Amino acid sequence: MPNSTDTRSASFASRLREKLRSHRPTTKTTLQIGLPTVLLLLIAPITSDVTLFKIGLLLLFAVAAVGLHVLVNWAGELSLAHAGMVGLPALVVAKLSSDHNLSPLELAPIGILIGFALGAVVAATARRVSGLYVTIVTLAAGLAIDRFFFTKPWLVGTGNLKLTAPRLAGLEFGSIQAIYPIIVVVFIGSVFATRRLLDSKLGRALLTVRSDPTIAQAQGINVPAYRAAAYMFAGALAGLAGGFMPLWAQRVTPDSFPLELSFTYLAVVVVAGRGSINGVLGAALLIEGFRQFLSGTSFIAAYLGPVALIVTLTRFPGGLNQFGRMIGGQLAGVVGRFRPGRSPGDAEG
Amino acid sequence: MEISLLNGAFLGVIYGLIAIGLVVVYRVTRIINFAHGEIGMIGAFVFADLWLDHDLPLVLAVGAGIAVSALLGVITEFVVIRPLRGQPRLTVMVGTLGVSSLLLVYAVRRYSPRPRFARPVIEGNGFEIAGLLVRPVQILTLVVALAILALLALVMFKSSFGLRLRATALDSEAAAEVGVRVGRVSMGTWAIAGAIAGLSAILVSSQVVFSAFFMSRLMLRALAAALLGGLTSVTGAFAGGIFLGMAEGVIGFQWIAPGAVEASLAVLVMAVLIVRPKGLVAAEY
Amino acid sequence: MNALLQVDNVSVRFGGLQALDDVSLDIAPGEIAGLIGPNGAGKTTLFNAIGGLVPLRSGGITFDGVDIHRLPAHRRAGLGIGRSFQNLGLMQEQTVETNLLAGLHLNAGYGVLSPLAQPARFVAAEGASRESVTAALDAVGLGDHHQRVVADLSFGVARLVEVAGLLSRHPQLLLLDEPTTGLDAVESEQLKAVLRDAVASGTTLLVVAHDVGFIMDLCRVVHVLAEGRVLYSGSPTGAQNDHRVIESYLGSARR
Numbered sequence: 049m050p051n052s053t054d055t056r057s058a059s060f061a062s063r064l065r066e067k068l069r070s071h072r073p074t075t076k077t078t079l080q081i082g083l084p085t086v087l088l089l090l091i092a093p094i095t096s097d098v099t100l101f102k103i104g105l106l107l108l109f110a111v112a113a114v115g116l117h118v119l120v121n122w123a124g125e126l127s128l129a130h131a132g133m134v135g136l137p138a139l140v141v142a143k144l145s146s147d148h149n150l151s152p153l154e155l156a157p158i159g160i161l162i163g164f165a166l167g168a169v170v171a172a173t174a175r176r177v178s179g180l181y182v183t184i185v186t187l188a189a190g191l192a193i194d195r196f197f198f199t200k201p202w203l204v205g206t207g208n209l210k211l212t213a214p215r216l217a218g219l220e221f222g223s224i225q226a227i228y229p230i231i232v233v234v235f236i237g238s239v240f241a242t243r244r245l246l247d248s249k250l251g252r253a254l255l256t257v258r259s260d261p262t263i264a265q266a267q268g269i270n271v272p273a274y275r276a277a278a279y280m281f282a283g284a285l286a287g288l289a290g291g292f293m294p295l296w297a298q299r300v301t302p303d304s305f306p307l308e309l310s311f312t313y314l315a316v317v318v319v320a321g322r323g324s325i326n327g328v329l330g331a332a333l334l335i336e337g338f339r340q341f342l343s344g345t346s347f348i349a350a351y352l353g354p355v356a357l358i359v360t361l362t363r364f365p366g367g368l369n370q371f372g373r374m375i376g377g378q379l380a381g382v383v384g385r386f387r388p389g390r391s392p393g394d395a396e397g
Numbered sequence: 398m399e400i401s402l403l404n405g406a407f408l409g410v411i412y413g414l415i416a417i418g419l420v421v422v423y424r425v426t427r428i429i430n431f432a433h434g435e436i437g438m439i440g441a442f443v444f445a446d447l448w449l450d451h452d453l454p455l456v457l458a459v460g461a462g463i464a465v466s467a468l469l470g471v472i473t474e475f476v477v478i479r480p481l482r483g484q485p486r487l488t489v490m491v492g493t494l495g496v497s498s499l500l501l502v503y504a505v506r507r508y509s510p511r512p513r514f515a516r517p518v519i520e521g522n523g524f525e526i527a528g529l530l531v532r533p534v535q536i537l538t539l540v541v542a543l544a545i546l547a548l549l550a551l552v553m554f555k556s557s558f559g560l561r562l563r564a565t566a567l568d569s570e571a572a573a574e575v576g577v578r579v580g581r582v583s584m585g586t587w588a589i590a591g592a593i594a595g596l597s598a599i600l601v602s603s604q605v606v607f608s609a610f611f612m613s614r615l616m617l618r619a620l621a622a623a624l625l626g627g628l629t630s631v632t633g634a635f636a637g638g639i640f641l642g643m644a645e646g647v648i649g650f651q652w653i654a655p656g657a658v659e660a661s662l663a664v665l666v667m668a669v670l671i672v673r674p675k676g677l678v679a680a681e682y
Numbered sequence: 683m684n685a686l687l688q689v690d691n692v693s694v695r696f697g698g699l700q701a702l703d704d705v706s707l708d709i710a711p712g713e714i715a716g717l718i719g720p721n722g723a724g725k726t727t728l729f730n731a732i733g734g735l736v737p738l739r740s741g742g743i744t745f746d747g748v749d750i751h752r753l754p755a756h757r758r759a760g761l762g763i764g765r766s767f768q769n770l771g772l773m774q775e776q777t778v779e780t781n782l783l784a785g786l787h788l789n790a791g792y793g794v795l796s797p798l799a800q801p802a803r804f805v806a807a808e809g810a811s812r813e814s815v816t817a818a819l820d821a822v823g824l825g826d827h828h829q830r831v832v833a834d835l836s837f838g839v840a841r842l843v844e845v846a847g848l849l850s851r852h853p854q855l856l857l858l859d860e861p862t863t864g865l866d867a868v869e870s871e872q873l874k875a876v877l878r879d880a881v882a883s884g885t886t887l888l889v890v891a892h893d894v895g896f897i898m899d900l901c902r903v904v905h906v907l908a909e910g911r912v913l914y915s916g917s918p919t920g921a922q923n924d925h926r927v928i929e930s931y932l933g934s935a936r937r
Contacts, residue, residue: 126487128494173670179487180429181670184620185663191617192663196656241798248797248804252784259773266733266771268759268788277794311498318491350506354499361492362480 081240088232097224102340104228104296107235108289110332114242115285117317117328122251123278124258125179129170129186130313132193133283135305137162137290139203142300146205153221153230156291163287164280166193171276182279190310198302227295234292238285243325245281254278312336315357321367330368400529401650402643407535409642411601413635414542415612415619418593420626420634421549424566425586428486429620429628431493432473433594434612435500440466440595441602441612442508445515455518463595469500470591474584497613504609515607518599538600542635545593549631558585617659618645621666685744686711686886687732687855692741692751694724694731694910701727703910704741709855714877714887716901716918718894720930723907725890726768729857733765734758746854760788764853766844768860772832778843779828782815785847789814818850819843822876837864845876855886862893874900898922906930 088107092100112134119125127133137159145152170189174182197203221227245251253274256264261271294300316335320327335356339349360367415434422430444462447453453461477492517534524531553559564572565582573579598612605611622641626633644665645658685708694702702724709715717725730736732743734755743751750758765771772781791807792800819825822842832840841861848856858877862870870893877900881887891897897904898918906914906921908930914921921927 124485124487126491169667173667177670180490181624183429183487183490184624185667185670187617187620188659188663188666192656192660194656195659196654199655244797245794248794248808249784249787249790249792250794250797252780253787255773255776255780256784256787259775260771262735263767263771263773265735265755266759266765266767267785268756270754270756308498308501311494314491314494315498347506350502351499354495354502357495358477358492358499361488361495362477365484 081236085232085236089229092225092228100224100228104231106332106337106340107231108292108296109336110329111235111238112286112289113313113316113328113332114239114325115282116313117320117325118242118246119278119282120317121320121322122246122254122258123275125174125275125278126183127170127186127279127282128183128310129190129193130286131305131307131309132190133163133166133286134290135302136166136193136197137287138293138300138305139302141291142294143203143205145294152295156295159287159291160284161287163290164284167280167283171279174275174279175272190307194307204302231292231296234288238288239325312353315353318357319360319367321369323369324372326372327367327369399527401646403527403529405643405646406639407531407642408645409639410539410542411604412615412618412622412641413638414538414597415615416622416634416638417542417545417631418590418597419619419623420628420631421586421590421593423623423628425562425583426478428489428493430590431490432496432500433590434616435497436466436469436473436591437594437598438504438609438612439469439500441598442504444599445513445602449514449516459518459599462599463592466595466598467588467592470587470594471584474587478583478587479580501609501613508609510609512606512608515603517603534600534603541596541600546631546635562586617662621662624666624669685709686746688744689732690742692731692743693739694727694736695739700910702731705910705912707905707912707915709886709888711886712881712884713903714881714889714901716897716904717888717890717907718897718904719907724910725907726859728907729765729859729890732857733763762854763857764848764851765857766848766859766861770840770844772840772844774833776832777828778819778830778832779815781832781843782818782847782850783811786811786814786851789851814850818846822846822872838866838869841865842869842873845873849876849880849885853885855888856880858887858889860890860892862891862896870896
């Protein structure tokens with residue numbers, strides 16, 4: 049073969065290029081996960097315990113909100129039971145921990161299962177009827193959790209549940225500073241796991257179902273199953289957030305999960321808008337963060353949720369994500385102008 | 398047992414009355430108005446303020462309360478429903494949730510979340526039916542509910558507004574093409590629904606714990622009642638309300654655990670939707 | 683008789699309207715069949731019946747030897763029946779790439795939880811999906827359209843995107859509902875070439891089109907539908923000379 053070396057070197061070059069290309073996303077992913085993790089961890093030593101406590105609550109709030117985001121902004125469904133789906137797992141974990149002298153850390157994963165199961169109950173109707181009716185079911189489920197489970201002494205105890213000190217594999221987590229990294233891992237882990245799922249066939253199937261169920265069916269998407277899956281996913285993330293609540297808050301009562309909280313979650317995902325999880329994080333910081341950190345100005349704190357929801361819905365339906373895409377586009381334009389080789393004669397990039 | 402059934406039936410009149418207002422909106426806009434209860438609640442608060450604190454004559458106070466609720470209905474239509482026309486139904490419903498939350502926040506801040514005194518619009522000793530003491534305001538609620546049903550039938554089938562309303566409900570685009578001003582029909586509907594909400598709330602206020610949440614607490618029961626009637630039938634919704642009330646009377650009688658009614662309601666709603674997604678009765682009106 | 687698709691005495695009713703009345707037709711494997719008829723003849727309803735979007739009142743449908751008329755729509759797609767939609771089977775607000783990747787749902791090559799459970803398999807399969815999207819877009823000359831949002835495309839270009847997406851799934855049977863409307867002459871020729879390539883690589887086609895020239899040029903077999911009944915099945919030239927076809931079809935066109 050006359051040009052066998054040629055082909056071989058060419059194939060080597062293309063293999064190398066391929067390898068580099070396939071490697072790039074992993075370094076990118078490492079950065080994407082590592083940078084926020086490090087930043088969040090660096091906050092801990094420089095803040096007071098009170099502030100750190102609020103940050104932890106905010107992170108868990110965001111985890112649950114991401115679940116609702118997938119349900120509302122990707123699948124196009126609606127749930128009014130989200131507070132209950134966080135609260136019930138939280139109370140079960142707290143109760144088990146206090147009754148059986150178990151570490152709330154080891155019990156936390158049970159929260160996911162309970163949340164998932166609650167989602168599955170709602171999903172049973174989602175397989176039969178359209179979103180409007182399922183919304184009524186979620187309202188009924190949320191109310192039933194609030195009025196039935198949250199009033200039962202066998203679940204919520206008679207006063208404060210005394211939690212066992214958190215430990216895992218022989219390690220004791222005595223201080224809030226020691227527990228904080230666990231919350232950060234839960235937050236980062238769920239955000240990136242969700243991001244990855246949304247950027248796969250699951251996310252695209254949900255988009256298609258929301259856009260047009262008929263087209264989705266013709267593409268081989270099992271529409272009722274995917275609608276149901278969205279409810280179960282939202283339930284699982286709510287349960288994850290709830291499951292870690294006893295570990296972080298040390299004290300959990302039904303008062304932490306009022307019916308209005310379901311509305312706050314909804315306001316957050318509406319303000320976030322369709323698309324990226326980044327919008328949810330921004331909206332959670334805006335609405336729940338405002339409430340956590342600036343509760344002194346209670347007038348604004350009280351009206352912020354409903355007003356932000358109505359204004360976003362009717363005036364800026366794209367939400368924060370639309371805003372983010374606009375800024376991103378502008379930035380890309382600016383960066384593009386300074387990129388070398390684009391316009392010869394320009395200074396070095 | 399008979400007493401709890403009868404007592405439940407009168408509770409059910411309340412649910413049915415609120416459910417009628419939900420159905421009026423659903424028929425035209427095909428959405429559930431989650432702000433219905435709060436729109437009525439504000440009207441009832443205004444009524445109580447004027448009647449009890451400012452000693453206005455009863456009729457004027459009732460009129461003012463109803464007017465405020467009707468106005469709130471119109472404002473909701475203008476601020477939320479109109480800009481969201483053509484959006485998915487769930488989006489519009491989220492908008493009404495926003496309104497409901499906004500009104501609730503306002504009421505809690507303006508009047509405090511604590512229960513307040515409510516005087517029935519008619520007083521008297523009441524009388525006994527089968528061992529149950531029925532208060533005059535309960536009878537009045539029933540009469541008003543039946544009157545609203547009759548009036549709605551008149552408006553819907555005998556007036557030109559009703560014709561335009563039915564056309565819009567059937568197909569709003571087609572209605573617009575034949576010259577129906579869909580925007581006006583929608584606004585009229587919301588005014589009517591708001592007025593019904595206000596009147597219901599004024600009547601109900603003295604029969605339950607009268608706080609900012611009193612209508613919100615009845616919302617799910619009213620919604621379940623409307624659902625039993627298939628969401629589009631006002632008579633079905635009213636009958637559904639009475640059925641629910643009677644069921645609640647029996648459940649509350651047998652099983653006193655807190656939340657038992659809510660838990661049963663959740664199971665019932667799911668069962669109805671899984672077994673008969675179109676509602677239990679299929680009535681046209 | 684080894685038909686790929688066999689429609690037997692199918693009837694569909696909507697309330698008082700008899701949309702399909704005892705319709706029977708066979709599609710042989712590798713065939714390009716045309717389905718024509720005046721407006722309201724029931725062409726799209728027949729597609730919906732085959733695809734599983736409307737229930738049959740009576741009759742049966744067999745695909746590749748399997749009785750499919752009770753299967754839900756997504757299962758029929760899983761057996762290899764693809765279809766286009768008159769007003770585009772695409773998500774308007776998404777990019778071309780997202781649309782085509784979404785269309786590869788059944789060909790994704792991984793399970794729903796694989797992105798977390800089997801990351802290596804997921805990355806490899808996604809890479810393969812993206813390559814087939816690129817190949818499909820290149821085949822219709824839209825290789826530079828990956829990141830374009832569908833709503834910003836002309837109807838003709840969007841139609842080519844839709845067909846490219848359908849072909850990237852390699853369906854056994856492709857139902858095309860009015861693929862030529864909104865296409866200019868060049869795009870129409872391009873579409874014809876793409877479809878001929880697809881048939882050469884094993885896809886069977888059933889095409890509904892108003893554009894009789896397109897059908898006559900492309901198809902070897904033509905079925906004529908009018909008022910929910912099959913008027914004629916046979917060669918295109920035969921259809922042009924059949925008096926019933928001329929009466930119903932051309933008569934209505936003149937009206």
